[in-house]
Amino acid sequence: MKRRQWLLQQHKSNADWAVLESVLHRDEVMELSTIERADDSGIYGKEYLPVGDIPFIDGWLRKNYGRKMLPIEVPECLRIAKFLQREYYFADKKQLPYQSSLKHFVKNVSGLKVFNSALYGGDMPGWNALPEGRYLVSGWLDIMSEFRVFVYHDRILAIQHYLGMPLVFPDPNRIREMVDRYKEDPGRPGAYAMDVAVSLDNDCALHTVIMEVHPFASCGLYGFCASEIPNMLEEGIRYYTGESNNEAQKQNIKEEEKVPC
Secondary structure, eight states: EEEOEEEEEEOOOOOHHHHHHHHHHHHHHTTSSSEEEEEEGGGGTEEEEEEOHHHHHHHHHHHHHOOOOOOSSSOOOOOOOHHHOOOOEEEGGGOOTTHHHHHHHHEOOTTTTTTEEEGGTTTTGGGGGSSSSSEEEEOOOOOOEEEEEEETTTTEEEEEEEEEEETTTOOHHHHHHHHHTTTOOOOOSSEEEEEEEEEEOOOEEEEEEEEEEEEESSSTTOOOTTTTHHHHHEEEEEEEOOOOOOHHHHHHHTTTTSOOO
């Protein structure tokens, strides 16, 4: 059995990093892997699996595969009214709703963590505040709470609260429905985090809505800890490299100017 070679970023300790180091150390003790630590991932080859922040993984990916990390956002198969409960579309910078009287959330999807308008409270930023690129445009939601759902091979492993009121719980049946419907997408990651929120509409009704999906690579754990984490980390990296056995997933990775879903 070939050992995995983990490349861990030299990282300031925090709760997430303590979990990752613990589960990967166990992987190493069981002789399933080796661990090397580094500040710069760009000098290491394809034989390694990087674990670190977005620039660390992105640098390794660009050097070895000539690709960059792109967001999934809400996968196309989940962009339906009962899951979204809001307007949702993609547009170029010049097509954004600058003159609209409605509140919107806009996010640059040309890369990860480029820009979003969360701090604008639903108002549209001015032209000069927005970087060039492709944007997600979403109707503004009155969000009560947010949770992260961790999924491995289509199985829900945990649901962790990370923002808002912790006792305003999402509907578990709606979450199961989202995960089950995502199975229709042959290009989905083998391991991913699905962010959901509980929103309040104008009639004071609560809805469980999908916010976005992340491959399991450089994403916050919010207390999640499971023995599957090493396998999930590898699945997350393989999603970005396109080395999965899934042909549809490989095709998504090749289309780098599009948002994969």
